[in-house]
Amino acid sequence: MGDDMVVRLPRTPGAAGDVEKEHRRLPRLAPVLPVSVPHPFMAGTARRVLGRLLLDGD
Structure with missing residues (x-):
């Protein structure tokens, strides 16, 4: 996400x-x-919209 941000995405439920x-x-x-x-x-939380995975807030 750049030099000042990281993303944490769990791979399993x-x-x-x-x-x-x-x-x-x-x-x-x-x-x-x-x-x-x-x-x-x-x-x-992740959700699918029109086949695209989004996070709540998108």
């Missing part, structure tokens, strides 16, 4: 809940980790 956990935990962990951690700003 069971991993979808991990995104919610990351959104809660990453901002609290970031200050104490020795590496740069991106700030989560959006989470959504």
